[in-house]
Amino acid sequence: MRDDYRTISGTEKAALLLMTLGEAHSAALFSLMDDDEIREISQTMAQLGTVSSDLIERLLVEFADQVSSTGTMVGNYDNTERLLLKVMDKERVDNIMEEIRGPAGRTMWEKLANVNESVLANYLKNEYPQTVAVILSKIRPEHASRVLGLLPEPFAMEVIMRMLRMESVQKDVLDDVERTLRNEFMSNLARTARRDSHEMMADIFNFLDRTVESRFMSSLEERNRDSAEKIKALMFTFEDLGKLDPGGVQTLLSSAEKDKLAIALKGASDTLRELFFSNMSERAAKIMNEDMQAMGPVRLKDVDEAQMYMVTMAKDLADKGEIVLADSKGDDELVY
Structure with a gap:
């Protein structure tokens, strides 16, 4: 006992x-x-x-x-969510939690400072120029300048003219703008900030061994062909590097390890191989070709790993803004 x-x-x-x-x-x-x-x-x-x-x-x-x-209590997102679920339905709780978990900041203007300028510009281009002028006057000048630069030029000029003529903004006007931003923009932003599940699975499939990926994709096609097609469309593969412009190929070549590049190209299509060779000096292309010939047969697993290395390298360079990647459909330019 x-x-x-x-x-x-x-x-x-x-x-x-x-x-x-x-x-x-x-x-x-x-x-x-x-x-x-x-x-x-x-x-x-x-x-x-x-x-x-x-x-x-x-x-x-x-x-x-x-x-x-004790004189203290612990408050956090999880405890707040559990408490709200006791008194209201899950959809309402999700909406509330998405909003309060949204971009960091105490006031609406501080929250707005954390919103990507292209997202903000895309929203503001549909607002009245006077409303946009008020909003841009309330955020940091460097942020406002980037947003302004992304707006259609005639519209941007309208905004600039209103900003030049603008005097002090009445509190009720400012309150209305802030309320609109909170109710329409920030809540929608929080709701759409969740990553698409197909996009997430496409990234995971990108890193699978090719035989495993093929097996999973075949099984998924049997269960849900629509999802399988969406994932295929979103996957960025080694062959998609063929959509790089010459400058992008050269940047990738200067960053990649030459032995891994040689193994990756060993399993590439003739078109992609020619794209890389055409962006090398004649001497470098000749040496690379000779190295590939001297390798003899290469295991598929090694080719997959080398090609995945090249894709990862390309995505890293895209994240830094040094190259631009296109999606697998080639419809839009996307930076990963």
């Missing part, structure tokens, strides 16, 4: 307290915990064995003392 209070750990105290409180109160407390906490306490409960009534009484006295003396 456990009767020495000094040997009781914190987790054991929590487990004992929950058992003492009864099912209804314990269930309510468990609903506020994450899975790891529930797992740890449940495992401890199962291993407690017999505990003396004196020990339980001491535990309850200590708990009461600590609760009455």
Whole structure:
């Protein structure tokens, strides 16, 4: 029997307290915990064995003392979400949580400063020039300049003229603009900020071994052909590097390890191989060709790894703005 209070750990105290409180109160407390906490306490409960009534009484006295003396509470996103779910439906809670989890900042203007300028410009181009002028006057000049540069030129000039003529903005006008931004723009932004599930799976499929990818894709086509087609369209493959412009190919060539490039090109189409060779000096192309000939047969696994290395390298360069990648359909230019 456990009767020495000094040997009781914190987790054991929590487990004992929950058992003492009864099912209804314990269930309510468990609903506020994450899975790891529930797992740890449940495992401890199962291993407690017999505990003396004196020990339980001491535990309850200590708990009461600590609760009455504490002056702090912990508030976070998870606790807030759990509390809201008690009083309203999940869709409303999701909308509220998406908004408060949106771009960081205390005021609307601070939140707006964290919005990508192309996203903001795309929204503002459909607003009245006077409204845009008010908004641009409230955000940082460097951010405003980037947004202004992305607006259609005639519209941008209208905004500039209104900004030049603008005097102090009345508080009720500013409040209306802020309310519109919060209700229409920021809430939609938070809702659409979630990454598309097909885009996420396309990135995962990109990193799969080719035989595994082929197997998974075949199975997915049998279960959901529409999703399989969407993922295929979003996947960026080694052959998609054929859509790079000459400057992009040269930038990639200067960054890539030559031995990995040679292995990657060993399994490439003639068209893609020629694209890379045509962007090398004649001497470099000749050496690369000779190296590829000297390799002899190369394992498919090694080719896949080398080609994945080249794709990853291209995406890294695109992230830095040094090259521009096109999607696999070739419809739009996308920077990953």
